[in-house]
Amino acid sequence: MSRVKLLSLQVLVALVALGLWHIGSTIPFGTGANGKPFYLLPQFFFSTPGAVIGRVFTMFADGSVYAHLWITLVETVLAFTIGASLGILIGFWFARKPLVAAVFDPYVKMMNALPRVVLAPIFALWFGLGIWSKVWLGVTLVFFIVFFNVYQGVREVPQVVLQNARMLGMSERHLLRHVYWPAALSWVFSSLHTSVGFAVVGAVVGEYLGSSKGLGYLIHQAEGVFDVTGVFAGMVILMIFVMAIDFLVTLIEKPLLVWRPGETKTV
Amino acid sequence: MTGALPAVQLNGVSVVYALAGGGRYEAVQPVDVRVAEGEFVAILGPTGCGKSTLLNIAAGLMPPSSGESVIYGEKLAGLNSVAGYLFQQDALMPWKSARDNVAIGLEVAGMARANALAAADSMLAKVGLAAFGDRYPHQLSGGQKKRVALAQVLVRRPKILLMDEPFGPLDAQTRLIMSELLLDLWQADRKAVMFVTHDLDEAIALSDRVLIMSAGPASRIIGDFPIPLPRPRNIAELRGEPEFHRLHALIWNALRDEVRKTYGLTSAGSAA
Numbered sequence: 329m330s331r332v333k334l335l336s337l338q339v340l341v342a343l344v345a346l347g348l349w350h351i352g353s354t355i356p357f358g359t360g361a362n363g364k365p366f367y368l369l370p371q372f373f374f375s376t377p378g379a380v381i382g383r384v385f386t387m388f389a390d391g392s393v394y395a396h397l398w399i400t401l402v403e404t405v406l407a408f409t410i411g412a413s414l415g416i417l418i419g420f421w422f423a424r425k426p427l428v429a430a431v432f433d434p435y436v437k438m439m440n441a442l443p444r445v446v447l448a449p450i451f452a453l454w455f456g457l458g459i460w461s462k463v464w465l466g467v468t469l470v471f472f473i474v475f476f477n478v479y480q481g482v483r484e485v486p487q488v489v490l491q492n493a494r495m496l497g498m499s500e501r502h503l504l505r506h507v508y509w510p511a512a513l514s515w516v517f518s519s520l521h522t523s524v525g526f527a528v529v530g531a532v533v534g535e536y537l538g539s540s541k542g543l544g545y546l547i548h549q550a551e552g553v554f555d556v557t558g559v560f561a562g563m564v565i566l567m568i569f570v571m572a573i574d575f576l577v578t579l580i581e582k583p584l585l586v587w588r589p590g591e592t593k594t595v
Numbered sequence: 596m597t598g599a600l601p602a603v604q605l606n607g608v609s610v611v612y613a614l615a616g617g618g619r620y621e622a623v624q625p626v627d628v629r630v631a632e633g634e635f636v637a638i639l640g641p642t643g644c645g646k647s648t649l650l651n652i653a654a655g656l657m658p659p660s661s662g663e664s665v666i667y668g669e670k671l672a673g674l675n676s677v678a679g680y681l682f683q684q685d686a687l688m689p690w691k692s693a694r695d696n697v698a699i700g701l702e703v704a705g706m707a708r709a710n711a712l713a714a715a716d717s718m719l720a721k722v723g724l725a726a727f728g729d730r731y732p733h734q735l736s737g738g739q740k741k742r743v744a745l746a747q748v749l750v751r752r753p754k755i756l757l758m759d760e761p762f763g764p765l766d767a768q769t770r771l772i773m774s775e776l777l778l779d780l781w782q783a784d785r786k787a788v789m790f791v792t793h794d795l796d797e798a799i800a801l802s803d804r805v806l807i808m809s810a811g812p813a814s815r816i817i818g819d820f821p822i823p824l825p826r827p828r829n830i831a832e833l834r835g836e837p838e839f840h841r842l843h844a845l846i847w848n849a850l851r852d853e854v855r856k857t858y859g860l861t862s863a864g865s866a867a
Contacts, residue, residue, distance in 0.1 A: 488682050492744075495656075498699075511690070587692075
């Protein structure tokens with residue numbers, strides 16, 4: 329299928345969905361029992377696509393959204409950086425020291441089994457309502473993904489590659505730098521989209537449950553006053569935010585993973 | 596060569612594995628192997644006879660259950676640092692380009708990166724991959740990967756070459772070309788070579804001496820045949836010569852029964 333055809337079909341899906349939403353929320357569908365016009369999608373619950381898009385534009389135009397975007401971005405970046413660093417460090421440590429891994433194994437499993445959202449109130453208590461309670465919530469989510477991937481990556485270096493590297497004269501330090509590290513990094517990168525996504529989840533859920541800034545706060549505020557247009561506008565902005573971050577991640581990982589087998593293109 | 600210490604001596608080396616159930620599995624009975632300086636020795640045997648195990652012991656990758664491995668007169672403890680090992684499986688680092696894969700052995704030995712890369716490039720040219728230095732392993736064919744692996748081993752100028760069925764996974768034509776390449780490179784600076792294979796033609800064509808191992812378990816060396824074919828050799832022509840066929844028949848006679856044992860066949864009339 330050609331690019332143009334694919335793109336037009338994709339746009340068509342959006343238009344149909346928005347069109348149905350518009351029709352359901354603005355064109356009355358007969359008369360209700362109380363004599364008032366009946367809407368399939370009452371505006372009180374569903375708003376209208378026009379109002380939502382208008383609100384998004386207003387929020388960007390008057391600049392009120394930027395402070396919230398910035399806070400969520402800072403929380404996401406901090407959560408990802410701290411979570412990934414801890415995951416890489418501890419993943420390496422466990423993979424190289426089987427005894428440590430064996431001792432901590434049940435506790436790692438227990439921590440990972442806990443739905444992290446329940447930690448949010450505790451973290452708000454411990455770290456306050458500022459950004460750090462959100463950052464640490466994100467860290468608990470990102471950490472486990474990166475940790476498991478690094479652990480797996482280091483342990484699954486093929487035996488023959490290791491033996492070959494040793495025969496080429498590599499010391500433990502060389503092995504770490506030239507064999508274990510690149511092997512682990514490729515696993516981290518393959519899970520990058522997931523772990524960055526979880527950093528956003530941590531930030532937004534934390535904001536939602538208690539904060540004074542951020543996209544999660546925006547949505548929560550709008551919900552509190554039954555401002556459905558505001559809720560949907562917040563969701564749209566959140567979607568754009570996550571897609572922008574995902575796009576950046578794709579840009580970063582591409583040159584770093586050139587050595588991995590992908591589909592070979594013929595010209 | 597006269598009076599020089601042998602490159603590799605395996606003295607009474609045996610391999611016994613402890614089984615999970617508590618028993619013992621004797622893979623290799625005590626054997627003696629001697630590879631002189633500059634000598635090309637092929638070790639030939641049926642699948643699973645423990646020939647690769649002997650190579651791993653000479654490389655220092657595993658300790659023998661008994662006996663010792665002596666390299667240039669010194670008892671081997673730890674890895675054999677004067678040996679290069681060409682593995683049967685693909686052992687290149689997939690995250691490094693062909694050039695970096697070859698250069699890394701020199702870099703970790705302390706050579707400056709620029710010099711190491713220059714040496715890698717000239718080695719890659721010698722194995723016919725001058726234009727492929729920037730490729731990653733997954734962008735190379737099986738034969739090309741073997742060439743990179745060969746360059747990776749040779750660029751460090753090891754005194755001893757250990758090769759574990761290096762061309763086993765390649766197709767017949769590529770094998771022939773790789774064997775010729777190996778002989779050409781070897782001819783230039785005759786290192787001591789231990790070459791493990793299950794291919795009799797390959798063993799005769801390449802080596803100065805062919806050792807035959809019996810089928811496992813408890814395998815041992817049951818034959819030691821000198822190959823007095825003149826060098827330098829042309830492998831393709833060699834296979835048509837009467838001396839080649841005489842050696843082939845002689846060694847195959849010794850090998851056949853062992854191969855049959857591996858497949859559970861009784862040695863019905865070994866004088867066929």
